[in-house]
Amino acid sequence: MKRFTSDIVIGLEIHAELDTKTKLFCSCPTKGNEEPNSRTCVTCLGMPGSKPVLNKKAVEFALKLCLALNCEVSPELVFSRKSYFYPDMAKNYQISQYEMPLGKNGSLRLRDSKEIDITRVHMEEDPASLVHPAGLKESAYVLVDYNRSGNQLVEIVTEPDLASPDEARDFMKQLITVLNYLEIFDINEGIIKADANVSIRESDYARVEIKNITGFKEIERALMYEVSRQQDEIRHHKKIEQETRAWDSEKGVTFTLRKKETEEDYGYIIDTDLTAVEITGKLVREIKNEMPELAQDKVRKFVEKHRIKKEDAEIIAAEKELAEMFEKVAEEINPILAAKWLRRELVRVLNYNKKELHEVKIDEKHMIDLLKLVENKKITDNVASKILEKLIEKPFDIKEYVKKERLEAVSDVSELEKYCREAIEENPKAVEDYKKGEKKALNFIVGSVMKKTRGKATPKEVNEIILRLIK
Amino acid sequence: MESVHDFIKKVKNGEIDIVEHTYKLIEECKEINKEYNYLNTISEELALNSASEIKIQVKQNKNIKNKKLLGVAVSAKDAICVRDVETTAGSKILQSYRPLFDAFVIQRVKEEGAIIIGKTSQDEFGFGGFSVNVGKGFKIPKNPFDSERSCGGSSGGAAGLTQKLSSHIALGESTGGSIVEPASFCGVYGLCPTYGRVSRYGLIDFSNSMDKIGSMGKTIEDAALLMNVISGYDKKDSTSLNIKNDDYEKYLKKSVKGMKIGIIKEAFGAGVDREAENNVCPGIEELEEEGAKAEEISLELPIKYGIATYYMIAASEASTNLAKFCGMRYGAVEKLEGSFNEYFTKVRSNNFGDEAKRRIMLGTFARMAGYRDAFYLKAMKVRTLMINEYKKAFKKFDALISPTASILPPKFEDIEKLTPLQHYMIDIMTVSPNVAGLPHLNVPVGFEKNLPIGMLLIADHLQEGKLIQLGSAIEKGK
Numbered sequence: 001m002k003r004f005t006s007d008i009v010i011g012l013e014i015h016a017e018l019d020t021k022t023k024l025f026c027s028c029p030t031k032g033n034e035e036p037n038s039r040t041c042v043t044c045l046g047m048p049g050s051k052p053v054l055n056k057k058a059v060e061f062a063l064k065l066c067l068a069l070n071c072e073v074s075p076e077l078v079f080s081r082k083s084y085f086y087p088d089m090a091k092n093y094q095i096s097q098y099e100m101p102l103g104k105n106g107s108l109r110l111r112d113s114k115e116i117d118i119t120r121v122h123m124e125e126d127p128a129s130l131v132h133p134a135g136l137k138e139s140a141y142v143l144v145d146y147n148r149s150g151n152q153l154v155e156i157v158t159e160p161d162l163a164s165p166d167e168a169r170d171f172m173k174q175l176i177t178v179l180n181y182l183e184i185f186d187i188n189e190g191i192i193k194a195d196a197n198v199s200i201r202e203s204d205y206a207r208v209e210i211k212n213i214t215g216f217k218e219i220e221r222a223l224m225y226e227v228s229r230q231q232d233e234i235r236h237h238k239k240i241e242q243e244t245r246a247w248d249s250e251k252g253v254t255f256t257l258r259k260k261e262t263e264e265d266y267g268y269i270i271d272t273d274l275t276a277v278e279i280t281g282k283l284v285r286e287i288k289n290e291m292p293e294l295a296q297d298k299v300r301k302f303v304e305k306h307r308i309k310k311e312d313a314e315i316i317a318a319e320k321e322l323a324e325m326f327e328k329v330a331e332e333i334n335p336i337l338a339a340k341w342l343r344r345e346l347v348r349v350l351n352y353n354k355k356e357l358h359e360v361k362i363d364e365k366h367m368i369d370l371l372k373l374v375e376n377k378k379i380t381d382n383v384a385s386k387i388l389e390k391l392i393e394k395p396f397d398i399k400e401y402v403k404k405e406r407l408e409a410v411s412d413v414s415e416l417e418k419y420c421r422e423a424i425e426e427n428p429k430a431v432e433d434y435k436k437g438e439k440k441a442l443n444f445i446v447g448s449v450m451k452k453t454r455g456k457a458t459p460k461e462v463n464e465i466i467l468r469l470i471k
Numbered sequence: 472m473e474s475v476h477d478f479i480k481k482v483k484n485g486e487i488d489i490v491e492h493t494y495k496l497i498e499e500c501k502e503i504n505k506e507y508n509y510l511n512t513i514s515e516e517l518a519l520n521s522a523s524e525i526k527i528q529v530k531q532n533k534n535i536k537n538k539k540l541l542g543v544a545v546s547a548k549d550a551i552c553v554r555d556v557e558t559t560a561g562s563k564i565l566q567s568y569r570p571l572f573d574a575f576v577i578q579r580v581k582e583e584g585a586i587i588i589g590k591t592s593q594d595e596f597g598f599g600g601f602s603v604n605v606g607k608g609f610k611i612p613k614n615p616f617d618s619e620r621s622c623g624g625s626s627g628g629a630a631g632l633t634q635k636l637s638s639h640i641a642l643g644e645s646t647g648g649s650i651v652e653p654a655s656f657c658g659v660y661g662l663c664p665t666y667g668r669v670s671r672y673g674l675i676d677f678s679n680s681m682d683k684i685g686s687m688g689k690t691i692e693d694a695a696l697l698m699n700v701i702s703g704y705d706k707k708d709s710t711s712l713n714i715k716n717d718d719y720e721k722y723l724k725k726s727v728k729g730m731k732i733g734i735i736k737e738a739f740g741a742g743v744d745r746e747a748e749n750n751v752c753p754g755i756e757e758l759e760e761e762g763a764k765a766e767e768i769s770l771e772l773p774i775k776y777g778i779a780t781y782y783m784i785a786a787s788e789a790s791t792n793l794a795k796f797c798g799m800r801y802g803a804v805e806k807l808e809g810s811f812n813e814y815f816t817k818v819r820s821n822n823f824g825d826e827a828k829r830r831i832m833l834g835t836f837a838r839m840a841g842y843r844d845a846f847y848l849k850a851m852k853v854r855t856l857m858i859n860e861y862k863k864a865f866k867k868f869d870a871l872i873s874p875t876a877s878i879l880p881p882k883f884e885d886i887e888k889l890t891p892l893q894h895y896m897i898d899i900m901t902v903s904p905n906v907a908g909l910p911h912l913n914v915p916v917g918f919e920k921n922l923p924i925g926m927l928l929i930a931d932h933l934q935e936g937k938l939i940q941l942g943s944a945i946e947k948g949k
Contacts, residue, residue: 042572046795048565049552049574049673051708081791083838087811092794141807144799267838269787269847272680274709 011160011197018061019186023150025052036145044150046090058152061184071103077277082266088127096124098268117159126151165223172216177295203240222247306335315343321357328364333371361395369398382455410456420465423448482542489542493522508610509632513589514556521586538584544639549590552673560675561593562606564822565802574673576701591628595824597677602627604826620880623653630657640697641687646677648901650685651913655875655925658915661687662694666908667712670705676792678785691942695719722939728762730869737774738873750924751874754916757948773903781902783850790834858907865931875925904929912938
């Protein structure tokens with residue numbers, strides 16, 4: 001067993017749903033009709049006599065993930081039955097992996113380059129979903145929807161290497177980025193959940209497991225709550241018990257599910273309905289060749305080749321679509337300018353509109369057109385931002401738009417001076433205030449000029465002219 | 472006796488009115504069932520509908536030319552799913568269950584024009600060798616030669632019906648000897664193929680790594696014909712072998728001259744009834760007369776560890792396979808009350824028979840943490856050793872021979888006196904080839920005290936043809 005040194009010790013077991021068209025062991029579609037139990041067959045319903053047949057695509061997807069996480073890949077794919085009784089289980093056993101996970105001894109780097117060891121990556125089928133018509137605790141009965149039953153999951157188990165809720169959040173974030181880059185996860189609808197083991201030094205690292213935390217934002221909240229709960233208990237001289245807790249996202253608390261004396265016994269045996277699949281060197285090589293560049297490769301490339309700041313590179317690389325756009329834009333535009341516009345303005349405008357890049361129709365051509373004008377000082381930053389805001393709504397030809405709306409930057413100094421004089425005359429109080437030492441008053445005059453020029457002047461230049469004029 | 476080939480010819484040329492014939496056959500089934508309980512369900516409606524369709528096809532002379540089983544009555548062990556026909560695997564927990572789909576083998580025989588006449592009785596889920604472990608409320612099938620004795624199991628109904636019904640071939644299923652042993656007790660041919668030769672799609676699982684669907688017939692010809700129809704690759708069963716089909720009928724009446732037969736030494740010794748033993752010998756002599764060479768061989772490992780290995784693997788797998796029966800979506804239900812755990816427990820307690828419960832407990836124990844290394848995993852290793860030992864023997868021999876059963880069909884009153892362990896030991900001849908996935912055949916070789924005796928022939932993987940060749944030579948000599 002590892003000797004823990006950090007104040008907080010966290011290990012994660014993450015389940016992610018891979019984006020295959022059909023289920024793991026039958027040909028039912030994973031998406032489509034939402035009518036309960038419409039996407040089912042005898043296999044995913046666990047009818048007597050039905051047999052599972054492995055989805056080859058699912059193996060490719062899981063292999064990609066193993067390779068991206070630097071895992072040792074098992075020479076054979078063997079499935080086991082994990083037995084336990086529960087109403088969401090079609091067969092009262094789950095087809096999973098036990099002795100020989102597809103991948104083991106891998107790693108993933110956090111934002112700050114800290115390496116988190118990954119114990120194992122394995123494939124398994126999703127159970128059905130339970131619907132509690134009157135709430136989790138109050139319902140007298142549950143409804144079972146088998147549409148999800150048999151969907152492909154991968155489970156990623158980390159070593160207890162994470163030292164804070166923030167690191168746990170970052171790990172999840174980095175993992176989602178990897179999944180997205182590999183194009184094996186539906187970033188909009190795919191489900192990603194975690195069980196977390198968390199312990200603190202003060203309790204001599206008594207292990208508490210928290211079940212079923214959805215998404216990377218929730219994981220940080222849940223763990224922050226749990227860590228302070230444990231610290232509180234210690235402060236009140238209580239003992240931290242080894243137990244399993246659940247996370248109530250609405251109330252923002254964890255609560256006891258069960259205090260367990262021993263590990264649950266799932267009585268694993270090999271599932272001999274499925275023959276062992278050999279993972280040949282050839283297959284692994286083929287998958288490797290198909291693998292796209294991953295976020296961390298991109299960060300390195302952006303910093304080394306394009307000489308942009310690491311911080312900018314990380315933000316751009318964290319989103320696959322943004323990174324791909326940057327690479328194309330940086331071929332035509334100064335990369336530093338491109339990086340600045342992509343990570344600041346584009347992200348700002350997207351966030352404001354609550355949109356993802358792939359949801360809007362802005363492509364690299366628009367960004368190149370726009371930034372060419374900025375680079376050549378044909379339009380001001382201000383005007384460019386406004387154009388970007390409009391572009392989010394509906395794409396158009398930027399050059400024509402600038403011409404039509406006469407948005408070219410006012411670079412004629414005499415013309416600018418004219419506007420500045422007007423502004424000074426119209427705002428005597430502001431001029432007076434400035435002279436009394438109120439530096440902020442200058443902004444008011446500059447703003448007035450910007451209004452007159454409809455943003456076509458650069459604030460810096462206007463600033464200088466005004467200062468010269470009122471001295 | 473009329474061969475199936477002649478029968479089909481008569482159906483094709485209209486000499487036999489297939490509807491009338493089927494109707495009579497159903498009546499015969501009902502009559503036989505009154506005393507012998509070979510059928511859990513007689514699929515009268517399905518059978519008569521199929522017969523009517525065939526009659527029309529014959530009239531129009533459409534789609535009948537190449538049908539290998541046109542009008543032939545086929546029964547299916549109750550564990551084999553037949554669409555819309557009650558399929559229970561002999562268990563109360565599946566009573567009233569009507570599958571939504573046909574098993575691969577049912578699909579195949581239907582395609583070839585067979586008429587499904589019903590579901591034959593069996594030990595619950597295949598758990599037994601005497602068909603006395605039938606599910607709660609099911610009737611025990613009886614030996615066709617003496618109704619106070621067992622017809623063997625678990626495909627007991629299939630074997631008995633094959634002996635009793637005038638014209639019919641049966642689909643049986645074997646996990647540890649459930650085709651050849653009842654075939655031996657009922658005096659019919661039972662052919663269990665190599666694991667993977669016949670798709671298990673639609674077979675209600677007992678032990679996934681050992682379950683095999685096979686054929687049973689009054690003649691070796693019938694068994695070979697049915698095997699020809701049901702064998703072959705099926706993409707719906709991952710363990711189905713994707714290899715070229717063999718034509719089993721071409722081995723019928725093929726000379727056995729020069730074939731080498733290994734007589735398993737350990738199978739003719741202590742613990743084996745002299746009566747069972749003695750009667751196998753004429754069969755061997757028959758083969759020798761036909762030019763085969765017999766020699767003794769020692770196969771210590773399969774005989775010594777076969778039973779233990781078999782029960783560890785079979786019970787472990789069975790205990791997971793039976794988990795799905797909990798009264799949620801099909802089969803028996805109970806009053807809905809309490810937590811899901813309480814409900815599942817009630818359904819399972821009230822509807823599984825004793826032997827099913829025993830195997831669930833045995834199997835669950837064998838795969839528990841702390842025990843699985845010693846039991847389940849050890850058994851898996853021994854299985855590999857057993858296969859190796861057989862493989863070595865097949866370098867020298869074309870087939871191995873032993874009596875199929877170590878005893879004559881026992882009386883029900885004597886079976887009651889057996890402990891579960893003694894009960895398990897009866898399978899000693901048949902479990903090992905099953906554990907190793909080897910094809911094997913029961914050949915009826917004679918009678919002792921008016922009870923049939925069977926010889927067990929075992930061949931290497933995919934060498935079903937050799938078994939048919941040898942079986943046919945013995946049949947000819949009779």
